[in-house]
Amino acid sequence: MRYHKIPDETVRRLPVYLRGALHLSRGGVASTSSKQLADLIGVESWQIRKDFSYFGDFGTPGVGYNLSSLISRVNQILRLNTGHKAALVGVGNLGSALLAFPGFRTYGFEITAAFDIDRRKIGRRKAGVLIEDIASLGLLSTRGIHLGIIAVPEAASQDVANALVKAGIKGLLNFSPRYIAVPRGVKVITIDIAMDLARLPYYVSAGRAVEYR
Amino acid sequence: MRYHKIPDETVRRLPVYLRGALHLSRGGVASTSSKQLADLIGVESWQIRKDFSYFGDFGTPGVGYNLSSLISRVNQILRLNTGHKAALVGVGNLGSALLAFPGFRTYGFEITAAFDIDRRKIGRRKAGVLIEDIASLGLLSTRGIHLGIIAVPEAASQDVANALVKAGIKGLLNFSPRYIAVPRGVKVITIDIAMDLARLPYYVSAGRAVEYR
DNA sequence: GTTTGTGAATAGTTTCACAGCA
DNA sequence: TGCTGTGAAACTATTCACAAAC
Numbered sequence: 001m002r003y004h005k006i007p008d009e010t011v012r013r014l015p016v017y018l019r020g021a022l023h024l025s026r027g028g029v030a031s032t033s034s035k036q037l038a039d040l041i042g043v044e045s046w047q048i049r050k051d052f053s054y055f056g057d058f059g060t061p062g063v064g065y066n067l068s069s070l071i072s073r074v075n076q077i078l079r080l081n082t083g084h085k086a087a088l089v090g091v092g093n094l095g096s097a098l099l100a101f102p103g104f105r106t107y108g109f110e111i112t113a114a115f116d117i118d119r120r121k122i123g124r125r126k127a128g129v130l131i132e133d134i135a136s137l138g139l140l141s142t143r144g145i146h147l148g149i150i151a152v153p154e155a156a157s158q159d160v161a162n163a164l165v166k167a168g169i170k171g172l173l174n175f176s177p178r179y180i181a182v183p184r185g186v187k188v189i190t191i192d193i194a195m196d197l198a199r200l201p202y203y204v205s206a207g208r209a210v211e212y213r
Numbered sequence: 214m215r216y217h218k219i220p221d222e223t224v225r226r227l228p229v230y231l232r233g234a235l236h237l238s239r240g241g242v243a244s245t246s247s248k249q250l251a252d253l254i255g256v257e258s259w260q261i262r263k264d265f266s267y268f269g270d271f272g273t274p275g276v277g278y279n280l281s282s283l284i285s286r287v288n289q290i291l292r293l294n295t296g297h298k299a300a301l302v303g304v305g306n307l308g309s310a311l312l313a314f315p316g317f318r319t320y321g322f323e324i325t326a327a328f329d330i331d332r333r334k335i336g337r338r339k340a341g342v343l344i345e346d347i348a349s350l351g352l353l354s355t356r357g358i359h360l361g362i363i364a365v366p367e368a369a370s371q372d373v374a375n376a377l378v379k380a381g382i383k384g385l386l387n388f389s390p391r392y393i394a395v396p397r398g399v400k401v402i403t404i405d406i407a408m409d410l411a412r413l414p415y416y417v418s419a420g421r422a423v424e425y426r
Numbered sequence: 427g428t429t430t431g432t433g434a435a436t437a438g439t440t441t442c443a444c445a446g447c448a
Numbered sequence: 449t450g451c452t453g454t455g456a457a458a459c460t461a462t463t464c465a466c467a468a469a470c
Binding site (some may be wrong): 220221222257259260263273274275276364 | 460461462463464465468469470
């Protein structure tokens with residue numbers, strides 16, 4: 001089933017598979033099966049096989065998947081093989097945590113620039129990154145930065161997004177609890193922490209298949 | 214179309230609608246339409262109408278939706294009307310940011326307990342919350358706490374989840390980059406910040422439309 | 427005239443079950 | 449024999465278009 005449109009849900013799961021494969025690889029495992037990987041990450045084995053089938057040429061029937069080739073293949077599909085630089089805007093509580101967050105490196109990301117509006121923070125360093133004045137946010141694409149991370153208060157997030165797009169950013173990870181409008185060709189992924197938590201009580205209290213009125 | 218099973222995707226969107234409705238309400242607006250709300254949050258108007266139709270009795274044809282009744286209705290469906298206490302485990306960079314995070318209050322959440330393993334942190338307060346010894350994590354349900362937030366390193370997250378479940382927790386918000394196994398009746402929602410970022414380069418180079426959440 | 431609510435059509439995703447290869 | 453890869457079936461969600469309500 002090669003040469004097909006890739007389902008969005010498949011793209012969403014690929015990083016999960018990559019995470020699991022990296023975990024096994026770090027543990028010294030050289031090859032795996034759809035069953036082993038599935039059990040590790042909490043999905044079903046056919047889901048993994050189906051997802052990989054959209055790309056073709058992942059495993060060997062009767063044997064399984066070679067981990068290092070699986071990892072490099074998924075990295076290639078997700079365009080993670082080259083490494084990516086990101087600019088962070090907003091060095092408050094959350095922004096500072098993101099600067100110190102080790103997990104970005106798992107997928108080859110690095111925050112190489114940070115911006116804030118607060119005069120007391122500008123010029124200082126946090127986790128090795130110089131905090132620059134948001135007002136002097138110039139072209140970022142010339143600095144090799146193509147991704148932006150927005151960690152400013154809700155009221156400022158659209159302005160910050162506009163500035164980042166103007167600076168040449170093509171992808172945004174938005175932590176502010178607000179929809180952000182961007183031109184075509186720019187992709188936004190929003191993480192609203194509180195909103196994800198807001199789904200829990202629904203699932204916790206009555207269970208899912210209940211009827212309403 | 215009342216008396217139906219509610220699609221998971223609808224449940225996922227309800228907090229988005231609630232966020233938008235609260236935003237309008239704070240701005241002094243008393244009533245809205247599916248079109249206005251849709252434009253604000255970046256979805257299509259029929260999506261909102263369809264989602265609300267599973268529950269019935271939201272709006273008035275020709276008029277629109279009364280905001281305060283919409284808000285209380287969605288709060289009721291999501292069980293957010295009573296307020297919820299949560300326990301945080303792991304007061305590192307991310308955990309500290311979560312303790313200070315004002316957004317939880319939007320949906321009626323409050324972190325009323327915090328735990329860590331680090332002797333130097335135990336006994337201190339952060340954002341008004343006493344940091345307790347993780348080793349002395351007893352029954353939380355008796356303290357009115359039914360939700361847990363996991364912000365510990367990957368290696369510890371499953372153990373922490375087990376301890377929280379034993380303490381009577383029914384819903385978990387997991388920030389560690391790992392699948393967490395829980396007994397039936399407990400719901401886990403995992404936020405892997407780096408993994409969401411990992412989807413961006415794929416969409417950036419493919420050049421696609423925007424995603425809401 | 428305006429806006430909701432919803433059946434029906436379309437599109438997309440999950441799940442099965444098994445052919446085929448190592 | 450063991451495990452992958454994948455058509456086809458079953459299921460779920462999105463989108464349309466319009467009747468009904470104000």
